[in-house]
Amino acid sequence: xxxxxxxxxxxxxxxxxxxxxxxxxxxxxxxxxxxxxxxxxxxxxxxxxxxxxxxxxxxxxxxxxxxxxxxxxxxxxxxxxxxxxxxxxxxxxxxxxxxxxxxxxxxxxxxxxxxxxxxxxxxxxxxxxxxxxxxxxxxxxxxxxxxxxxxxxxxxxxxxxxxxxxxxxxxxxxxxxxxxxxxxxxxxxxxxxxxxxxxxxxxxxxxxxxxxxxxxxxxxxxxxxxxxxxxxxxxxxxxxxxxxxxxxxxxxxxxxxxxxxxxxxxxxxxxxxxxxxxxxxxxxxxxxxxxxxxxxxxxxxxxxxxxxxxxxxxxxxxxxxxxxxxxxxxxxxxxxxxxxxxxxxxxxxxxxxxxxxxxxxxxxxxxxxxxxxxxxxxxxxxxxx
Amino acid sequence: xxxxxxxxxxxxxxxxxxxxxxxxxxxxxxxxxxxxxxxxxxxxxxxxxxxxxxxxxxxxxxxxxxxxxxxxxxxxxxxxxxxxxxxxxxxxxxxxxxxxxxxxxxxxxxxxxxxxxxxxxxxxxxxxxxxxxxxxxxxxxxxxxxxxxxxxxxxxxxxxxxxxxxxxxxxxxxxxxxxxxxxxxxxxxxxxxxxxxxxxxxxxxxxxxxxxxxxxxxxxxxxxxxxxxxxxxxxxxxxxxxxxxxxxxxxxxxxxxxxxxxxxxxxxxxxxxxxxxxxxxxxxxxxxxxxxxxxxxxxxxxxxxxxxxxxxxxxxxxxxxxxxxxxxxxxxxxxxxxxxxxxxxxxxxxxxxxxxxxxxxxxxxxxxxxxxxxxxxxxx
Numbered sequence: 015x016x017x018x019x020x021x022x023x024x025x026x027x028x029x030x031x032x033x034x035x036x037x038x039x040x041x042x043x044x045x046x047x048x049x050x051x052x053x054x055x056x057x058x059x060x061x062x063x064x065x066x067x068x069x070x071x072x073x074x075x076x077x078x079x080x081x082x083x084x085x086x087x088x089x090x091x092x093x094x095x096x097x098x099x100x101x102x103x104x105x106x107x108x109x110x111x112x113x114x115x116x117x118x119x120x121x122x123x124x125x126x127x128x129x130x131x132x133x134x135x136x137x138x139x140x141x142x143x144x145x146x147x148x149x150x151x152x153x154x155x156x157x158x159x160x161x162x163x164x165x166x167x168x169x170x171x172x173x174x175x176x177x178x179x180x181x182x183x184x185x186x187x188x189x190x191x192x193x194x195x196x197x198x199x200x201x202x203x204x205x206x207x208x209x210x211x212x213x214x215x216x217x218x219x220x221x222x223x224x225x226x227x228x229x230x231x232x233x234x235x236x237x238x239x240x241x242x243x244x245x246x247x248x249x250x251x252x253x254x255x256x257x258x259x260x261x262x263x264x265x266x267x268x269x270x271x272x273x274x275x276x277x278x279x280x281x282x283x284x285x286x287x288x289x290x291x292x293x294x295x296x297x298x299x300x301x302x303x304x305x306x307x308x309x310x311x312x313x314x315x316x317x318x319x320x321x322x323x324x325x326x327x328x329x330x331x332x333x334x335x336x337x338x339x340x341x342x343x344x345x346x347x348x349x350x351x352x353x354x355x356x357x358x359x360x361x362x363x364x365x366x367x368x369x370x371x372x373x374x375x376x377x378x379x380x381x382x383x384x385x386x387x388x389x390x391x392x393x394x395x396x397x398x399x
Numbered sequence: 400x401x402x403x404x405x406x407x408x409x410x411x412x413x414x415x416x417x418x419x420x421x422x423x424x425x426x427x428x429x430x431x432x433x434x435x436x437x438x439x440x441x442x443x444x445x446x447x448x449x450x451x452x453x454x455x456x457x458x459x460x461x462x463x464x465x466x467x468x469x470x471x472x473x474x475x476x477x478x479x480x481x482x483x484x485x486x487x488x489x490x491x492x493x494x495x496x497x498x499x500x501x502x503x504x505x506x507x508x509x510x511x512x513x514x515x516x517x518x519x520x521x522x523x524x525x526x527x528x529x530x531x532x533x534x535x536x537x538x539x540x541x542x543x544x545x546x547x548x549x550x551x552x553x554x555x556x557x558x559x560x561x562x563x564x565x566x567x568x569x570x571x572x573x574x575x576x577x578x579x580x581x582x583x584x585x586x587x588x589x590x591x592x593x594x595x596x597x598x599x600x601x602x603x604x605x606x607x608x609x610x611x612x613x614x615x616x617x618x619x620x621x622x623x624x625x626x627x628x629x630x631x632x633x634x635x636x637x638x639x640x641x642x643x644x645x646x647x648x649x650x651x652x653x654x655x656x657x658x659x660x661x662x663x664x665x666x667x668x669x670x671x672x673x674x675x676x677x678x679x680x681x682x683x684x685x686x687x688x689x690x691x692x693x694x695x696x697x698x699x700x701x702x703x704x705x706x707x708x709x710x711x712x713x714x715x716x717x718x719x720x721x722x723x724x725x726x727x728x729x730x731x732x733x734x735x736x737x738x739x740x741x742x743x744x745x746x747x748x749x750x751x752x753x754x755x756x757x758x759x760x761x762x763x764x765x766x767x768x769x770x771x772x773x774x775x776x777x778x779x
Binding site for chain 2 (some may be wrong): 151176185186332
């Protein structure tokens with residue numbers, strides 16, 4: 015066994031691409047993805063304001079939108095230019111302050127302020143729209159209070175009248191709605207899974223390219239495969255640890271539970287990834303096709319994790335497909351440990367969801383036997399020709 | 400070999416190579432179903448929340464009923480304490496929390512202010528925004544009812560009271576993606592990226608497999624081979640893009656504001672530039688299993704830097720500059736502006752020229768790379 019492990023390490027050392035995959039490529043990918051989202055909280059998103067009223071009140075409303083951290087206003091003289099700016103993505107929303115806004119207010123009519131926000135940029139659009147609504151609602155509350163004061167209602171009474179119920183809104187587990195805490199963990203998990211898949215597929219493919227492949231298949235196959243598991247599990251785990259350290263210890267994204275528990279959960283995820291890759295490898299027995307097939311399986315992992323779009327709202331077929339990906343099992347443990355501070359009992363219970371992957375083991379054994387037969391036949395054919 | 404014969408040989412080589420065929424034909428069709436699959440229900444519906452009612456009055460019960468009737472909320476449980484509510488949230492049985500304080504009704508009736516507490520699980524953004532939006536709406540409605548009653552009790556006329564409470568009507572409506580659906584948000588950009596990535600992989604695998612072997616490609620000049628191969632891939636991708644942009648966009652209810660001719664005009668430099676890029680990339684590889692891996696690793700960064708998931712203004716500038724060498728980046732932005740946001744052609748003209756520039760650069764690089772790979776054979 016020790017000799018097989020030594021052989022594997024030696025082969026790794028002489029394979030520049032595999033060496034890159036276990037060393038600098040994951041660092042480069044993880045850091046560039048983190049850098050991309052490092053702004054964290056969207057600030058100063060541009061909003062078009064078309065002010066037809068030019069009154070004290072309309073300027074006050076504009077200032078209120080401007081005062082919010084997430085939006086900044088850009089004045090437009092007419093609808094056409096504001097619409098052009100919308101479709102050119104210069105602005106994410108457009109607020110129309112109608113003519114006679116202040117006159118209508120004074121005369122007791124109810125004017126309408128139109129807000130159009132870009133739904134095509136879903137997350138940003140929602141953020142901008144709720145920010146504008148909040149800013150304007152605050153400004154309007156102030157207007158309503160002033161009106162009551164003007165009508166002779168005493169100050170304390172007017173305060174309560176204008177808002178008898180105040181609200182306190184808390185974002186649980188991600189307190190300032192930081193996108194780094196929200197998007198980066200699933201992105202890192204998807205990346206880790208891709209790295210694991212590529213590393214294992216490459217080290218298996220290398221055997222196939224070598225002349226001793228038949229012997230590798232025929233004698234001590236279990237030992238040969240186990241040696242790879244023993245070599246590459248800690249190496250990929252190191253990448254996982256780097257991602258956790260970078261995000262939670264160095265960048266200080268808050269976490270509730272124990273990170274050590276997540277490392278254990280990652281081990282289980284990696285074992286499941288190894289099984290999937292072995293299955294595809296023994297099935298296809300062609301290096302380019304093994305990589306293509308595994309890519310097809312794992313590339314959409316991010317969409318299926320259920321962080322951006324909730325799992326329980328996915329159609330049944332998507333929820334079934336989701337089970338095939340080890341990352342979607344792991345992310346549940348990740349969120350429960352990071353957000354809810356769950357203990358090892360909970361993680362253990364979640365790990366039970368991997369049981370389906372055990373079914374792969376007998377299938378892999380059968381496919382390995384088949385691969386042996388095909389390999390023997392191929393050599394036979396070669397000898398004849 | 401004439402140029403036409405070369406194109407036909409190329410198409411044959413692409414279609415009969417199992418790894419390429421799997422990526423191109425299999426991948427393009429498989430991904431067109433697999434990627435949008437989780438989002439087919441478009442909009443998250445009712446999110447389960449847990450209510451902590453410390454008041455137990457008729458008004459608090461009314462508030463809970465209103466919350467349950469909201470299209471975004473479902474009252475999954477009522478518990479006696481915040482700790483118990485936390486437990487439910489950490490078991491993912493509820494994603495939101497509404498706390499009604501003790502003496503809620505009495506304080507309101509006696510004219511004191513009260514505070515309602517809302518909370519949502521912000522580990523999941525869509526869920527969070529829906530829960531909070533739902534709770535805020537319910538709270539505001541109750542607020543207005545109470546204000547109305549109080550003003551009426553003070554002897555104001557109904558019309559005047561309503562005007563005092565709601566002096567200005569806010570009419571906030573999403574445009575372009577009117578239902579705020581998830582597939583119209585993801586599909587336009589993502590599908591262009593799938594076309595881009597599969598085309599890169601196909602071009603690179605084909606080249607990587609041929610450098611060290613002899614075949615029809617050995618007898619053709621480098622520039623002619625590059626031209627023939629770009630034509631062959633473009634013809635195949637003409638069908639794939641028609642399927643994606645013509646049929647799938649329509650199938651997944653993406654907003655379509657441009658006409659077919661302008662879309663064709665946009666797709667032309669995109670496919671040519673991507674094919675040329677794939678060919679230039681192929682010069683870097685001699686192993687057939689490497690291109691897929693490199694392109695796969697680049698997929699996530701390209702997706703997120705393209706500007707529809709995360710606003711470009713917030714992405715660090717060096718990353719944005721670097722991304723300009725990828726044909727998918729200007730193409731996705733141009734497609735979004737032209738087809739989903741209904742911009743004029745003049746708006747996307749710089750992006751269109753950018754694609755042609757990329758085509759010119761990658762074409763030159765591919766010709767250079769092909770010539771270099773052919774040189775040792777000439778010496779033989």
